Amino acid sequence: MRIGEVAAKAGVSVRAMRYYEQQNLLQADCRLGGQRHYADTAVGRVRMIQHLYAAGLSSSTIREVLPCVDTGEVPPELLDRLTAERTHIDQRITELLAVRARLDEVIAAARNPDPECHHMQY
Amino acid sequence: MRIGEVAAKAGVSVRAMRYYEQQNLLQADCRLGGQRHYADTAVGRVRMIQHLYAAGLSSSTIREVLPCVDTGEVPPELLDRLTAERTHIDQRITELLAVRARLDEVIAAARNPDPECHHMQY
């Protein structure tokens, strides 16, 4: 597969894939006439990269994490980093849940206008 | 209170507060000799703004949402927007949960090296 096909299947832009390569998150299997060629597994890998980005991880963090996800081998020095990242994600989840609850209150109030509503002080 | 005190109590920079004002998220109660003065409630408001930013909302979205949180009154046209935003947040939560679970697998594997481990294909 060439880059366009992989990009389409994974739902990203060609530009994004070249960017991932620059960031050392992804390598083409080979180059034929200057053009990148990929195995089928690349599609899944690109999707995984997207998920990690969506989770708020930076390129450099993803660069560290990906090999572990691939091989299952985790150098112990990375364990702390991963645990820290997990904690960070946990915090973001908690914040998101709080904001969602907030939004739900507002939405509920909008649907069911309550004249005696006692609004919270933030 | 002047800007520095509010910023310190809310845990943000002075620059950030001036930025919030530019974005119409926050107004000073008055100006004395060109300097901004705030009521105590400003601290909570700034924290709320931070939470919304942390939830991934943009300045313009926050600008729409904040008055509703304040007053509890929601113009019906905003309801769709809020619901959409809620859906979006839901998606991000789901993604974060997935990534966290992924991280947990890797961490568990690292702590408990399993020679017969069958790694998932992403």
Added chain:
DNA sequence: CTTGCACCTGACGCTAACGTCAGGTTTTAG
């Protein structure tokens, strides 16, 4: 052969949420 599409490598543009510096004013402490 040539048309046309997909691909290539730079390289500059963009947005958001501030950081930071310059140059000047106001408030506060001694």
Added chain:
DNA sequence: CTAAAACCTGACGTTAGCGTCAGGTGCAAG
């Protein structure tokens, strides 16, 4: 009164994850 803080208004810098354009190449079809 005076010097140090704290504040003010621009305005330019920064970072990340791409978008997009320019100018040139490779591959399949007619």
